[in-house]
């Protein structure tokens with residue numbers, strides 16, 4: 001896979017892209033990652049990438065032409081199934097399914113916005129999609145693009161090695177992950193759920209499933225609506241809700257309507 005990242009701050013992303021799983025994937029030849037300085041695609045003496053907004057108002061808007069020129073150069077350098085994505089808070093939410101889709105592409109181009117926004121003609125004519133990491137505003141799309149690269153690259157076959165399987169991650173099953181513990185068995189007086197020390201693998205599997213359901217119900221009840229739930233899962237969810245009603249340890253403050261469907 002080839003990933004091109006277009007930014008006015010190449011140094012901001014080069015460090016993180018040269019470390020960890022992403023760097024290992026680059027070294028293994030799984031991904032060809034290129035960072036482009038948007039200013040290299042300007043043609044004026046000041047290398048301007050922004051200008052005042054038409055219609056007036058505060059702040060600056062990123063000019064369209066440097067992005068057009070950058071994309072022309074990048075398109076010439078390789079071919080294949082490509083998505084051009086613009087990172088911005090106006091985008092559709094980026095999620096694990098988007099990362100999966102990107103990981104199956106031959107090419108991904110990420111455009112980082114800055115200032116008050118990007119000339120809309122970039123989104124209209126160059127970008128296939130506009131994506132957002134969530135309902136918050138960054139000063140630039142760079143950190144969002146890094147997150148997209150990492151979420152995508154770790155799904156490339158061979159990227160995770162034996163450090164773990166992407167199939168057991170949070171979200172791949174539509175639920176949040178269960179809690180994890182490691183040695184020592186007591187930390188500052190806090191123990192570990194005894195079942196995890198019991199060696200009973202059937203009971204451990206059921207405990208983990210229950211805790212994944214509990215975390216999802218408490219923190220992200222919206223995810224339950226699209227999660228793949230077995231009859232046993234629904235039974236566990238009802239038990240968790242009953243415990244909560246009795247004011248149990250994991251007392252819930254949110255009730256998911258999905259339970260009663």
Ligand code: JF5
Pocket residue numbers: 087088089112113114115116117118131132133134136137138139140141142144
């Ligand atoms: C940006 C105009 C881009 O703030 C973001 C962002 C939030 N989630 N995903 C991306 O990008 C920076 C700000 C203003 C374009």
